[in-house]
Amino acid sequence: MALNSSSAILICMALFIARPMAAIAENPTKILIVNSDASVSKYREVKSAFTSQINKQSVRTVEFSIDANHQPEQLQNIIKSENPDLIFSIGSQAYQLSNQYGETKPILFSSAINWQRFGHRYNTFGIANELSVSQELSLSRYVLPGLNRIGVIYDPKFNSERIAEARKQASELGLTLIELNSFDADSLEKKVEELLSKIDILWLIADPSVLSDKETVEKIFNLSTEHKKPIITYSNAFMSYGASLIIAADTPTMGRQAANMAQNILLHERINELVQTPAGSHIALNVCQLNKINIHYNADALDAVNQIIECK
Template sequence: MRALALFLLLAFCLPPLPLAQGAELLILESSRSAVYSEALRGFRSACRSSEETVVLSDFAEVDVQRLVKEERPRVVVAIGDRALAASRKVRELPVVAMLSLNLGRHAPDNIGGISMTVAPREYLNLFQSLGVKRVGLLYDPKKSGQYLKRAQQEARQEGVTLVAEPVHNPRDLQAKLERMKGEIDALWMLPDATVATTVNMEALLLFSMTQSVPVVTFASHYLKNGAAAALDLDPADIGVQAGELASSLLKGESHRVAVLDPRKTHLKSNESVLRKLRLRIP
């Protein structure tokens, strides 16, 4: 009896033991990359929450669903295509993705983030400054179909004609390019994983040289290979955007994860190519 009384006294007087809690964020990085690290720094500056980070390339296989059950995060952050693919099995939590070519606007409601495609209006403004009216665009309907619809609607408003050719298989690109000969004044390269293969990039830039048609692309590293202009993304700012989105989800401000356009770009050009084509960007 005295022992029971002592136990009850201690139980009511001692502070409760802290409960083990998982991190609020589960961050999945596809691999170790300087670009991913830059985006992650931006993310952390905008979203200061407890986190658990896993680099997928460090492991042969990662069961993300099991990780979610064990860590019990509130939001999953996916950086890169491999991380996004691994996160698609997660249904019960919001997933914020960035730096992934495969993030589409037709994703499930719980998957969103920052797209790799710049808003069509920015490209259309660039085409107008170059003085071109007929723009060729190659796209995979499954990956870029929604973006094309936005681009077509805005292009009509700006008086630009889009000559769009669907590419369902990377091997189909050469035949599609043949159809564009003599029909376009510029070629618009999207960050479409079906179109933007190494072999296809060479074909696109060769088409540009032989047909005297400028290529406007999504990454400045293609400038040295012959592209005329690029709208480069800012990985750090993409990270900040993703961090702001994750913060709003943690606050319960939204249950659906939006897919947002990147808000910051850098226009870069190849002056040598522009001079050869007698073009100028004001």
């Protein structure tokens, strides 16, 4: 199918780079990069790291960005006309649409929140958006040592698998996981107070039942500060509430991992992990909050910390 003029605009870049591997140089491959929203900085970082790593190979990349001006259906036209060897989708929407229109093309994804909910084909590969439980707990123990009783609030409907994994990892790391998994809006405050009295640190995970609204989040953080218990969590969005430690995936590393994986897919090399855990971490330490609640951090870990928050 011929491209119309607006579709043609969507093809932003085509790069031809010499690749050392003779087999591929003779038969150049094409990757279609589908971006959920090119204005999102995290997506841009992934794409930038991906293209600078993949450019070392003889690969042509074509880009398609889904935004207000473009109809997602146009992706179908691009896939048919470009006939890529691999679709690299960045973000949940891109992954969803690639699955929908990608036919039998291999798909590689990154930055898709809860990728498990979108289904999984035999030739779907990816870089998970969240660090593994083991990484989070290990790094937490590194930066805030000695806090061995970890409290977690979750709804089994959303997080039973993650918590089962956390129990196993905590045990291997010599930590004790203390769980709160049965609560309602009325009982939450009392139950959180009970939990805080039994733990050294609260681990706040992505759980829609727990993080249901701003008031609940504020309540948990306020109670935690009252009880002088630090909170470790996964997103910088919680820094202003008083999170003590934020451990998240490093976005550029995800792009580089995806590039290596794309190369393996195109070369039909063996891939051990179809969905890889992010290899790089990004750590923010709220020294101001830790000082307030009189909790000590490991100063020897400071060279691993990206961001230090001081009191203003």
